[in-house]
Amino acid sequence: MEISCHTLIVGAGITGLTIARELIEEGVEDIVIIEKENSLGAHASGRNSGVLHAGIYYSPGTYKARFCVEGNRLMKEYCRENGLALKETGKVIVTDEIRQDVLFELKKRADQSGAESIIIDHKQLREIEPYAAPSEKALYSPNTAVINPMEILVSIKEELESTRKVRFMFGTSFSGLRDSSIAITNQGSIRFKKFINAAGSFADKIAHSFGVGSQYKVLPFKGTYKRLVKKRSYLVRGNIYPVPDLRNPFLGVHFTRGIDGYVYIGPTAIPAFGREEYGLLNDLSIESLSILGRDILLFFTNDGFRAAAVSETKKYLRKYLLSEAKKLLPEVKMDDIQDTPKVGIRPQLVDWNSKKLVMDFILLKDGDSLHILNAISPAFTCSMAFAKHVVKEF
Numbered sequence: 001m002e003i004s005c006h007t008l009i010v011g012a013g014i015t016g017l018t019i020a021r022e023l024i025e026e027g028v029e030d031i032v033i034i035e036k037e038n039s040l041g042a043h044a045s046g047r048n049s050g051v052l053h054a055g056i057y058y059s060p061g062t063y064k065a066r067f068c069v070e071g072n073r074l075m076k077e078y079c080r081e082n083g084l085a086l087k088e089t090g091k092v093i094v095t096d097e098i099r100q101d102v103l104f105e106l107k108k109r110a111d112q113s114g115a116e117s118i119i120i121d122h123k124q125l126r127e128i129e130p131y132a133a134p135s136e137k138a139l140y141s142p143n144t145a146v147i148n149p150m151e152i153l154v155s156i157k158e159e160l161e162s163t164r165k166v167r168f169m170f171g172t173s174f175s176g177l178r179d180s181s182i183a184i185t186n187q188g189s190i191r192f193k194k195f196i197n198a199a200g201s202f203a204d205k206i207a208h209s210f211g212v213g214s215q216y217k218v219l220p221f222k223g224t225y226k227r228l229v230k231k232r233s234y235l236v237r238g239n240i241y242p243v244p245d246l247r248n249p250f251l252g253v254h255f256t257r258g259i260d261g262y263v264y265i266g267p268t269a270i271p272a273f274g275r276e277e278y279g280l281l282n283d284l285s286i287e288s289l290s291i292l293g294r295d296i297l298l299f300f301t302n303d304g305f306r307a308a309a310v311s312e313t314k315k316y317l318r319k320y321l322l323s324e325a326k327k328l329l330p331e332v333k334m335d336d337i338q339d340t341p342k343v344g345i346r347p348q349l350v351d352w353n354s355k356k357l358v359m360d361f362i363l364l365k366d367g368d369s370l371h372i373l374n375a376i377s378p379a380f381t382c383s384m385a386f387a388k389h390v391v392k393e394f
């Protein structure tokens with residue numbers, strides 16, 4: 001069987017869905033979205049912290065810095081217009097005196113990106129988060145919010161279907177190209193004029209099959225969460241974060257009051273054994289062994305990676321997690337923390353030439369195909385603004 005369409009999008013995560021929305025705005029009428037899973041949100045878009053970030057962390061000029069503030073605004077507007085869950089909880093970033101310089105660097109970055117943030121003192125911090133670690137200075141972000149990612153995915157899918165300009169094909173996996181305009185899938189071939197690769201953790205492989213981005217490879221990092229027992233969830237009103245290690249793209253273990261009212265601790269960012277390996281060791285494959293090999297190679301050759309891998313792997317240990325958590329919330333005790341099944345995988349891109357973790361999203365255009373790589377956090381937040389940019393570039 002062969003079908004045809006104007007634009008073929010691979011991946012029905014938030015990136016693929018928001019791009020389809022923008023393509024329709026631009027007058028594209030015939031879009032096919034293929035998704036290898038049988039339902040929405042099986043991977044990062046349905047397994048994240050649900051935080052609408054405010055745009056504080058990112059280096060000036062990066063896609064993250066350019067699209068987070070506007071993405072936050074657009075996503076909030078979308079939730080309000082469609083009656084979807086949105087809690088404008090705000091966030092504080094706390095630190096000890098030693099790392100106060102990082103706090104001021106974050107303030108500078110936030111100002112450069114147009115993100116609202118306020119340096120507050122100990123007394124103001126007490127009013128916002130009474131149980132947060134006493135910090136002489138902290139950074140307050142009033143625009144950080146939480147949403148329900150699955151609800152947003154479902155809503156956008158319904159909106160796209162109602163236009164009758166988008167066909168969804170679930171259980172359909174892209175496996176290669178026949179010539180430059182026919183995609184091969186397990187459900188037959190699809191002839192396209194334009195091709196958008198929004199395949200998350202497999203975006204590098206798909207780009208390679210078009211002959212682009214060969215220096216980039218995904219290294220998966222697992223994010224697990226614990227949570228506070230319900231009776232102790234009063235300890236956190238919104239979000240309490242540490243100052244991050246700016247050399248790596250992870251924000252450090254933090255507390256987030258989710259849309260369900262539970263206070264989550266995490267996510268960790270531990271090198272994982274597979275791109276979709278959500279269990280502990282149940283996906284040992286050739287790929288997992290090669291990932292291990294790569295980890296070790298990077299571990300010994302790159303400072304930033306070593307810092308990330310060592311500090312993040314330690315967070316697997318309950319005791320270590322507790323000691324990190326206590327730095328943000330001194331009253332928290334081992335008994336207050338319970339396990340959750342919540343787990344996600346960050347498909348972190350590595351530039352194999354420089355052996356460095358890639359910090360920003362990557363857009364690779366090659367003729368009629370466009371490849372979105374490294375759509376890592378805060379790509380959910382950025383998605384609606386980033387999609388406008390992607391479609392303009394195409």
Ligand SMILES: Cc1cc2nc3c(=O)[nH]c(=O)nc-3n(C[C@H](O)[C@H](O)[C@H](O)COP(=O)(O)OP(=O)(O)OC[C@H]3O[C@@H](n4cnc5c(N)ncnc54)[C@H](O)[C@@H]3O)c2cc1C
Pocket residue numbers: 010011012013014015016034035036037041042043044045046047048049050051052053172173174175198199200201202203223224267343344345346347375376377378379380381382
């Ligand atoms: C633990 C964790 C916490 C996070 N927290 C936040 C947060 O609080 N705020 C925030 O803004 N961001 C957060 N993120 C990041 C955010 O979730 C992702 O950046 C975003 O969801 C990426 O969306 P995507 O559509 O690009 O990828 P995905 O959601 O992974 O979607 C890609 C889709 O492509 C499909 N696919 C792959 N290969 C093929 C193929 N060959 N054929 C067909 N389909 C294919 C996959 O099945 C998948 O459904 C977090 C991520 C993780 C993992």
